[in-house]
Amino acid sequence: MMRSKVLSLVPRATGVCRHMSTATKLTTVAVDDKTGIATLTMNRPPVNGLNLDLLRDLNQSIGEVEGNKSRGLILTSSNPTIFSAGLDILEMYKPDKDRIREFWTALQDVWLALYGSSVPTAAAINGHSPAGGCLLATSCEYRVMLPKFTIGLNETKLGIVAPKWFMSSFLSVLPRREAERALNQGRMFTTEEALSIGLIDEVAISKEQALDKCAQFIGTFAKVNPLARSLTKQQLRAVELQQLENERAQDLERFLFFVNQPSVQKGLGIYLESLKKKAKN
Numbered sequence: 610m611m612r613s614k615v616l617s618l619v620p621r622a623t624g625v626c627r628h629m630s631t632a633t634k635l636t637t638v639a640v641d642d643k644t645g646i647a648t649l650t651m652n653r654p655p656v657n658g659l660n661l662d663l664l665r666d667l668n669q670s671i672g673e674v675e676g677n678k679s680r681g682l683i684l685t686s687s688n689p690t691i692f693s694a695g696l697d698i699l700e701m702y703k704p705d706k707d708r709i710r711e712f713w714t715a716l717q718d719v720w721l722a723l724y725g726s727s728v729p730t731a732a733a734i735n736g737h738s739p740a741g742g743c744l745l746a747t748s749c750e751y752r753v754m755l756p757k758f759t760i761g762l763n764e765t766k767l768g769i770v771a772p773k774w775f776m777s778s779f780l781s782v783l784p785r786r787e788a789e790r791a792l793n794q795g796r797m798f799t800t801e802e803a804l805s806i807g808l809i810d811e812v813a814i815s816k817e818q819a820l821d822k823c824a825q826f827i828g829t830f831a832k833v834n835p836l837a838r839s840l841t842k843q844q845l846r847a848v849e850l851q852q853l854e855n856e857r858a859q860d861l862e863r864f865l866f867f868v869n870q871p872s873v874q875k876g877l878g879i880y881l882e883s884l885k886k887k888a889k890n
């Protein structure tokens with residue numbers, strides 16, 4: 610049955626996959642007709658850096674999945690080695706004063722929508738997932754990752770600070786002691802380390818297997834009353850969600866103050882240069 614404007618039909622392992630009406634370019638949503646599960650794919654070359662445009666598209670796509678009665682949402686990337694490189698540092702380095710406000714507000718919106726999503730969520734982490742990438746993954750309820758990649762909140766290594774709500778997602782997955790140490794160290798975990806600490810739930814040998822494992826997780830809710838499940842999830846996550854809702858304006862001002870500090874700008878510039886040098890070598 611067609612549940613939204615259909616743009617194209619693409620066969621997939623589990624059923625017929627319908628590409629939904631995303632008028633956006635940096636994300637796509639495909640709903641499997643058999644399972645009813647939506648796969649939201651980030652597609653912003655080269656590294657799925659979360660800039661204003663990708664954040665806006667993510668927001669729109671999450672909203673679309675919420676609205677189209679999907680049974681669950683799987684977040685993944687079209688890049689074969691990178692889930693997301695986190696926030697696009699170019700948005701924060703020598704920022705435009707209006708755009709950076711929109712950028713941070715869009716990031717808040719994405720977190721509120723994903724962490725607070727009413728449908729079961731899972732991340733098929735098919736590549737590196739630092740900082741903002743880790744935020745997206747830990748906002749989901751389940752994580753399946755491919756071998757030989759890294760994940761973590763590395764902000765302190767960049768001389769920046771993960772806001773409280775980044776920490777909330779991390780703390781919803783890791784024991785407090787582990788989370789505190791990893792955050793202070795800015796530690797990036799390999800897939801194997803992430804599994805042993807509980808930062809991810811499973812390892813898959815291919816993206817296809819990761820998507821299947823995420824679908825299996827979402828399938829575990831098939832016999833659970835959807836309203837009861839969703840209200841339970843929302844009650845469990847309500848404190849953190851409400852805290853950001855209440856403090857959105859202050860959170861934005863704190864970010865602007867911090868990011869505009871000359872020492873922070875200098876650090877971001879050095880980091881960008883080091884990334885560019887690495888890319889050239």
Ligand SMILES: CCCCC/C=C\CCCC/C=C/C(=O)SCCNC(=O)CCNC(=O)[C@H](O)C(C)(C)COP(=O)(O)OP(=O)(O)OC[C@H]1O[C@@H](n2cnc3c(N)ncnc32)[C@H](O)[C@@H]1OP(=O)(O)O
Pocket residue numbers: 655656658690691693694695696697698699737739740741742763764767769770771772863864867868881884885886887888889
């Ligand atoms: C108390 C109050 C607190 C208030 C808040 C204050 C501050 C705000 C904090 C906000 C929290 C920040 C969260 C973040 O997400 S910051 C971003 C962190 N991300 C990273 O550190 C990742 C950096 N990238 C990498 O490690 C690697 O690129 C990689 C993802 C592992 C992929 O490696 P590889 O495949 O080898 O690709 P390249 O390194 O060659 O990169 C290709 C090009 O992409 C550019 N790049 C990479 N990452 C980013 C990025 N995050 N932003 C912008 N650009 C990026 C890289 O420079 C290359 O560009 P080029 O081709 O032009 O040279």
